[in-house]
Amino acid sequence: MLELSRIREEKDAIAEGLKTRNLDVKNQLEEVIALDEKRRDTQQQMEKDLAELNTLAKSIGGLFQQGKVEEANVLKAKTGTLKEQSSQLKTVLQETEDAINKILFTIPNVPNPIVPKGNSDQDNEIIFENGQLPQLHAKALPHWDLIKQYDLVDFELGVKITGAGFPVYKGKGARLQRALINFFLDEAINAGYEEVIPPLLVNADSGFGTGQLPDKDGQMYHDAQDNLYLIPTAEVPITNIYRDVILNESQFPIKNVGYTPCFRREAGSWGSDVRGLNRLHQFDKVEIVQVVHPDKSYDTLDQMVAHVKNLLEKLELPYRVAKLCGGDLGFTSALTFDMEVFSAAQEKWLEVSSISNFETFQANRLKLRYKSEGNKPQLAHTLNGSALALPRILASILENNQTETGINVPKVLVPYTGFDTI
RNA sequence: AGAGAGGUGGCCGAGUGGCUUAAGGCGCACGCUUGGAAAGCGUGUAUACAGCAAUGUAUCGAGGGUUCGAAUCCCUUCCUCUCUACCA
Structure with missing residues (x-):
């Protein structure tokens, strides 16, 4: 606000x-x-x-x-x-x-002057692209076929237990997933983030604090009996740690990382690009959040982008960075960079991270302030980003690393998985 | 879930209708004192909104109510603790 x-x-x-x-x-x-x-x-x-x-x-x-x-x-x-x-x-x-x-409540954040004008994701500006796109062998399959062939993820089982969009990860699929979570957490901790395990249900005040309410009400699962919402991202509970808080300037920068499942109703967004792991109602994500001094927030944004780039480099995935245009920018954000990996068999760029500076927009609702020597409390700046969202990373690893005899596990993950091929 | 006890400033804690402008203590900051420190003494120590300012208003978990006047009485609600029940 x-x-x-x-x-x-x-x-x-x-x-x-x-x-x-x-x-x-x-x-x-x-x-x-x-x-x-x-x-x-x-x-x-x-x-x-x-x-x-x-x-x-x-x-x-x-x-x-x-x-x-x-x-x-x-x-x-x-x-x-x-x-x-x-x-x-x-x-x-x-x-x-x-x-x-x-x-x-109806007025979104003011975009940073460097945000390009535009109507949709078509108008986002690609500002960085690494490496070569992989050349797959002739019989290469999209990940939804690979996970069947190697029995890694079972969608039908998820339908039986819950419904569409709630897959069951099995065997090496489950272990690869857990390996990625631990890898992402360790990388963030090494970069100075403090790990938190927050609640997965939040109250309405928290939903308002980070801006999901009132405008995205229908996108969250809601427990009417207790008036609680299942989190669509760890951003909500982690940033709300600092709701109604007056920090001392010396506490900056606050850096938190958290792994949580995320729940999204995705009402009205089901179409042809949602096959397999591309869009789910429940998915895993490691999220990084920072609360910083207003003078530092754009440096921090760059650092966070660099952190996520580094993750993708280590996973040896082809990726690119997009600066979101005004039409694609989230309601609360002043500047957002999307990280997209190339999923070779689908021949598609998949968004795996969205890193945003909210400036004071969230802090104003959260009443998140800091105090410096001799001054009245001022609003802090908040930022967050996925580091990273799991299912699409999994999809692109499976597709990009497939050979005629199996799927290679990225080297950095082998210590976490305990196996190097699927 | 049932019974009981509670929620007061950064923290502890007094306060059952009006000299409460929230006592007292701790902590913190500054000053005096000292060779230096401690102790001691003194001063200060919330947030929001309005106002150029002096200052005013609101806030004792939250929201209503009674009253000329509420931290204090009444209602609703949230939370914490103890016991019981249940449970991983």
Whole structure:
């Protein structure tokens, strides 16, 4: 959520910036500013009444203690209208604040100036591409055939137990999956991230804090009985560790890594590109999260991109880095880099990581601030990225490393799997 | 899940309707003192919103209510602890 003070000060710049998302928010911003003026007027009037009431109450207290009941009753009579007036103003104030928030909830983050204009992922800017695309042998198969042939993942079994999109990993498939999780965690820990194992269900406050609510309500599994949401990403519980927190500047940078399963309803997004492991309702992901000083957040973003690049290099996967255009940028993000691996048999680039700087957009909702010597608390910057999402990595490893006799396990994973071929 | 006890500042802890502007202590910061330190003494020590400022308003888990006045009384709700039940 954008800060009200920022809207007051840089209305035109914000409106200009959001054009990159193909949005025209000029009218909404004007409305917010008008409502904000009303809010301040109302607050001033209300507080004047309350101050007067407080003074009267003290006088009445004093008079009662001196036994001057008559005089006290005279003052008492004066409180009635003030009370009524102030409570009416309180209602108006509340309604005005609600109206402001209702608009603010619909306005996404302002893109960084380097974000390209564009409508869809077609317009994302490829800023880096490594290595050669692998040449597969003539009988090479897509991963959904490979996992059947080698009995690595069973979708039908998942359908029986749960439903579509909930696969069962088996044997070497399960071990490769676990190897990847441990590899990713170890790499992050070596890079200075502290590991956390967060809850997989979160309350509505947490959903609001990171911005999944209210706009992505339908994308999360919801337990109505206890009003809890299954996490769509570890970003939600990990970032919410810092909700309502005032950090000391010396605590920066905060670096957390967590492995969790992720749950997504993916309502309305089922189509031809969702075969096999490409899109699931439940999948595993290792997530890195940082909370940093505002001056450092773009350096941090670069570091996080470098970290994920390094993972892909070590796994010997062909990949590229895309800078998301305004039309593809997530609601809460100011700048996002997507990492895509090439899945050779599908001949497709698959998104395996999305690394974003949210600047103060999440911190404002989270009330996540830091304090520096002699200054008032300021909003911190939050960032996160997948490092990495598992199923598509698995898919591309299987496809890219297949030979006519089997599938080679990337060298860095062998100590984790205990086998080098499938 | 049932019964009981609780939730007060960074922490501990007093406070059952009005000199509470939340006592007292600990911690922390600064100053005095000292050869240096400790002790001692003094001063300070939350957040948000409004205001140029002085200052005002709100916040004692959260939300309502009673009252001229609520940390204190009432209702709702969340959480913690103890015991019982259940359970990995």
